[in-house]
Amino acid sequence: MSENNKSTLIVFSGDLDKAIASFIIATGAAAMGKQVTMFFTFWGISLLRKENYHGTGKKSFLEKMFGWMLPKGPDKLGLSKMNFGGLGAWMMKYIMKKKNIATLQELMETAKEMDVKLVVCSMSMDVLGIKKEELIDGLEYAGVATYLAEADDANINLFV
Structure with missing residues (x-):
């Protein structure tokens, strides 16, 4: 078996807790040299x-509706369980701050500094009516074939 040094994550969820977990795993793997x-x-x-x-x-009308319904950025995400109209997310952020745990925004910045490649699915962007100018800087845009090529060459592939 050939040894490789790559990991991939599919980030499918827009939930705060899952996004935090994704970036903790990504930055941890990058810290290990992956x-x-x-x-x-x-x-x-x-x-x-x-x-x-x-x-x-x-x-289009539907694209505007998606834009209105979807959270804008890491600070607007709710929890996957026990969100309670945003109270759960507030509690999570509060406890993380009290325990000096990096915020999602800080984890995202760390990932960029560690050269974690952030790739956005162009097909999903088309479906949801999201344009490149609506997204943060430092991203790559590609289709599923690009991800699959990366995953085929990786020894760890996660779906979050």
Whole structure:
């Protein structure tokens, strides 16, 4: 068996706790010297959205609805369980701060500094009506074939 040094994660969820876990795993793998690719698809794209973007491009009614319904950025995500209208997410962030645990935003910045590759699914962007200018800087855009090529060459592949 040939030894390789790559890991991939598919970030499908737009939930705060799952996003935190994804970035903890990604930065941990990068700290171990692995080349890490995170592939953001469907609801996972929400955490890459700019919080204050008020688009100028033309969108269909349904694309506007997705834009309105999806959270804008990491600070707007709720928990997958026990969210209670945002109270659960607030509690999670509060406890993390009290225990000096990095926020999701800090984990995302650390991942970029560690050269974790952040790839956004272009097909999901088309379905949800999300444009590149709505997303944070430093991203790559590709289809599933690009992710599968990365995954085929990796020894760890996770779906979150």
